[in-house]
Amino acid sequence: MRLICSLLVFVVVGVRAQSVDTLRTLYLSEVVVNSTIQEGDTLQNFFRANKSATTEDILSRLQGVYLIRRGNYGQEPMLRGMTGGQINLTIDGMKMFGACTDKMDPVSIYIEPQNLKSIQAVLGSDGSRLGTTVGGSVDMQLAQPFLSSQPVTGRVGVGYQSAWNGFNTYANVNYSQHKSAYNLSLNYRKADDYRAGGGEVIPYSQYEKMNLSAGGKWSMGKDTLLASALVDDGWNIGFPALPMDVGSAKARIYSLGYNRYRAHETVQNLNAKIYYNSVFHSMDDTQRENVEMHMDMPGTSTTGGGFVEGNFHPAGKHTLSFRTDYYHNQVLAEMTMYPEGASSMYMQTWPASGRSVTGIYLNDVYKINRSTQVTVNGRIDWAVTTLQEGFGMDQLQVFYPNVQSAYQQITSTVNGKVKQLIRSNWIAEVHVGYGERLPTLSENFGFYLFNRYDGFDYIGQPDLVPEKNWSTDLTLSYFSDQVQLTATGFYNYLPDYIFSRIHPELSVMTPGANGVKIYENIPSATLVGGEASVLANFSKNLQFITALKYTHGQDFEGTPLPLIPPLTSNTTLRYSIKNFNIQLENEIASSQQNVSPSYGEDETVGYSIFNLRSGYKINWNRKQLYVNAGIENMFDKNYHNHLDWGNLPRPGRNINVTIEFVF
Amino acid sequence: MKTLFSKYTFLLILAATAFSCSDNEVPFDPTVDLIKIDEGFAIGAATKVEVWASQDLMAGYNNIFIALYDSVGGSRITKAKIDFYPEMSMMGGVQHGCPVEEPAEEAVNQLFPGAITFTMPSGDMGSWKLKIEVQNQVNNKKGSTTFSISIANPTAACVKSFVTAANEKIFVTYNFPKKMKVGINDLDVIVYRMINMYEFAYEENYSFVLTPEMPSMGHGSPNNVNPTHASKGHYKGKVNFTMTGDWRLNLNISEGEAVVKDLYFDVEVE
Numbered sequence: 001m002r003l004i005c006s007l008l009v010f011v012v013v014g015v016r017a018q019s020v021d022t023l024r025t026l027y028l029s030e031v032v033v034n035s036t037i038q039e040g041d042t043l044q045n046f047f048r049a050n051k052s053a054t055t056e057d058i059l060s061r062l063q064g065v066y067l068i069r070r071g072n073y074g075q076e077p078m079l080r081g082m083t084g085g086q087i088n089l090t091i092d093g094m095k096m097f098g099a100c101t102d103k104m105d106p107v108s109i110y111i112e113p114q115n116l117k118s119i120q121a122v123l124g125s126d127g128s129r130l131g132t133t134v135g136g137s138v139d140m141q142l143a144q145p146f147l148s149s150q151p152v153t154g155r156v157g158v159g160y161q162s163a164w165n166g167f168n169t170y171a172n173v174n175y176s177q178h179k180s181a182y183n184l185s186l187n188y189r190k191a192d193d194y195r196a197g198g199g200e201v202i203p204y205s206q207y208e209k210m211n212l213s214a215g216g217k218w219s220m221g222k223d224t225l226l227a228s229a230l231v232d233d234g235w236n237i238g239f240p241a242l243p244m245d246v247g248s249a250k251a252r253i254y255s256l257g258y259n260r261y262r263a264h265e266t267v268q269n270l271n272a273k274i275y276y277n278s279v280f281h282s283m284d285d286t287q288r289e290n291v292e293m294h295m296d297m298p299g300t301s302t303t304g305g306g307f308v309e310g311n312f313h314p315a316g317k318h319t320l321s322f323r324t325d326y327y328h329n330q331v332l333a334e335m336t337m338y339p340e341g342a343s344s345m346y347m348q349t350w351p352a353s354g355r356s357v358t359g360i361y362l363n364d365v366y367k368i369n370r371s372t373q374v375t376v377n378g379r380i381d382w383a384v385t386t387l388q389e390g391f392g393m394d395q396l397q398v399f400y401p402n403v404q405s406a407y408q409q410i411t412s413t414v415n416g417k418v419k420q421l422i423r424s425n426w427i428a429e430v431h432v433g434y435g436e437r438l439p440t441l442s443e444n445f446g447f448y449l450f451n452r453y454d455g456f457d458y459i460g461q462p463d464l465v466p467e468k469n470w471s472t473d474l475t476l477s478y479f480s481d482q483v484q485l486t487a488t489g490f491y492n493y494l495p496d497y498i499f500s501r502i503h504p505e506l507s508v509m510t511p512g513a514n515g516v517k518i519y520e521n522i523p524s525a526t527l528v529g530g531e532a533s534v535l536a537n538f539s540k541n542l543q544f545i546t547a548l549k550y551t552h553g554q555d556f557e558g559t560p561l562p563l564i565p566p567l568t569s570n571t572t573l574r575y576s577i578k579n580f581n582i583q584l585e586n587e588i589a590s591s592q593q594n595v596s597p598s599y600g601e602d603e604t605v606g607y608s609i610f611n612l613r614s615g616y617k618i619n620w621n622r623k624q625l626y627v628n629a630g631i632e633n634m635f636d637k638n639y640h641n642h643l644d645w646g647n648l649p650r651p652g653r654n655i656n657v658t659i660e661f662v663f
Numbered sequence: 664m665k666t667l668f669s670k671y672t673f674l675l676i677l678a679a680t681a682f683s684c685s686d687n688e689v690p691f692d693p694t695v696d697l698i699k700i701d702e703g704f705a706i707g708a709a710t711k712v713e714v715w716a717s718q719d720l721m722a723g724y725n726n727i728f729i730a731l732y733d734s735v736g737g738s739r740i741t742k743a744k745i746d747f748y749p750e751m752s753m754m755g756g757v758q759h760g761c762p763v764e765e766p767a768e769e770a771v772n773q774l775f776p777g778a779i780t781f782t783m784p785s786g787d788m789g790s791w792k793l794k795i796e797v798q799n800q801v802n803n804k805k806g807s808t809t810f811s812i813s814i815a816n817p818t819a820a821c822v823k824s825f826v827t828a829a830n831e832k833i834f835v836t837y838n839f840p841k842k843m844k845v846g847i848n849d850l851d852v853i854v855y856r857m858i859n860m861y862e863f864a865y866e867e868n869y870s871f872v873l874t875p876e877m878p879s880m881g882h883g884s885p886n887n888v889n890p891t892h893a894s895k896g897h898y899k900g901k902v903n904f905t906m907t908g909d910w911r912l913n914l915n916i917s918e919g920e921a922v923v924k925d926l927y928f929d930v931e932v933e
Contacts, residue, residue, distance in 0.1 A: 339879035345908030394846025398903040
């Protein structure tokens, strides 16, 4: 949503610096996302400068990335129509899973832009470095302490957003000694109910959160040790599209890392990490009016694991990289209801259950010659899913008398890519891949999970088989000094797609629900679409970027899949001179008529909104003061996107100001 | 100091080992998890009679366990014929019995399990007495003892009665062989037909449709198994509870094509 002006220059420079042998690069309207690990100053600078944005705002600008909105907070990333268990959402390569049965807490909400170094998004089965997948991966890499000649550096800032009377205050400090460095960052946000276009105030859309992170880095020649801790606490978070809010959401992320870089060793760049994270999430309905029956819904999810990755010294024209990892995730979500004049009722909506996954990934880049490069990669995961004996298992036996206490599954992914330089300015890239993904613990063992979108109670299915994806992508790019064009088309055929079916013979648990659905593998589903972008430098001071993304999804009978994003475009025209810049943005989403009525969807009309942003930099004694001001949704349009739950209108005209001091 | 410490440690370990050994030799106690209701002597049979139950006696189906001992030697008696004669003396002077299941003559785990379905609580309405007659198979002597017992009134009725079109009085009660829990539960529904004030017959020709529901939420549970007749008036089925709380077991009773009665039992699942 919010573009940061001062850094667009870096992006464009970065784009120009692309050489032919750089791996596939996706152009976002203003961010470059690369499928290889890249210490991108461009990205780093971009995110640091993205002063008022949340992590989700940044995500939403990425090519092929969409967000499912349930309010002003906790938006869920989607890659080309795939979400949840279909994608890997990781933090610095660490697996982490939300603790909310209603998906109110995709783990991206626990990361602030202040914590971020970059976001690496890889679409489709090619994103299997972090786990076998059908939809791709989004890895949020955390900022590390850095060694610097200046002992103390940092930034403090404050931002204001008028549409929700929101304040965002942050500070971060890096302290560097000769061979060690430490960082500390603090972020506090508070938002009231937001005002939609036209003036309507959306009740229960407020939130408040605090994020604290600290890290240490110790360098011993070519060896580096890293330690980091992140604490994110949110409270009083409203979810206007859901029947309940979030009383408290707490995340803790701890990791210890080791890095060794030696150009002449067999393993050139070795990176290892052990980690532990936990999420506690508690839903709350005490603020709501007319609650039929009060309920408590706490959930916990803890994950521990480790990985080793690196790349081998190039052998001839081959460069082989590897990753091997392990994690264990354990969840429990409970629900206690308090009817008037009767005993309280207790059930486990996520029975105590867990999953251990051990995997290995190999990637070989074969440079045949200066203009042709072939990449082959694959991954295999061995998963053990466990259902703890006792209450949760007894519950599930009502539906599945033979439910097991342990299930084993093996999933794999294989990809082949050919990148070909055509003449001097054109690059063609073809990707063919096969991927598999495990059902989520919700899809396996969920027990009467109420989905507000379709109004159905969902029940898991322990015997689901992995969902598969046969996919192909074709990308064509054109480069010149003034213009860069990229167009991608993709096709995904997903056998054993995990979906749900209505079971009319079952009675609902949630009062007022429409019925009960049970997850099942349907024969197949198809997702097709594409992305296109144009970057143009009209002059030294004037740049133009536009990006289009489209997805179409249907099941084996041709019925549209639910929650498929409409055709979306983002366009930015930017003018910069000396220390000042200004840019006009336009976001258009088409109507969506391919809807799934059985999922409670209705058609959504399209919209077009405009944003204006500006930035000014004041240099003062080798320090800088940045002042950014902008207006989002300038014409106060009342609109919503097809992916927004409950047809809730998005925020109306929002005037924002951010002041940041960098020292 | 150090020696002393190791010495004591050694002794401690020894003691712990000895304790754990003796632990394994504790004789099996058949009355664990049961409560003793009363005890007395069956005069004439030279037998001490202990009455145990899985919970305080209440109006409804009660699992009763009888322990018998030789009143002289104190040794357990595991072969005996036991008869239950419960009797309610009502304030108005009416007296009546209630349905019983007499134990087999061979003890199970040193106890004689049986059952009594008290059809009403004791209290202002009247009082219950339980006469137990023992035919000791060891000394072949017969005697009896009588207990004054208190029958509690449960929060929700555990036994229901009605009169059929043929003017017969029917008692319906239920029993969970294991403690109720969330998940799948075995359920026994037991039906007696009253012959006279002291005699009751097993009613074996009914069929049931079981529909559990949570009245406070208006929902039920899936995959329940309707109770069907197994033996001696016991109809065995399965009831599924999807959460803790108050549940209602709705029973539609029919005999052949004819609808007999619709009734329900309220239970609390913990």
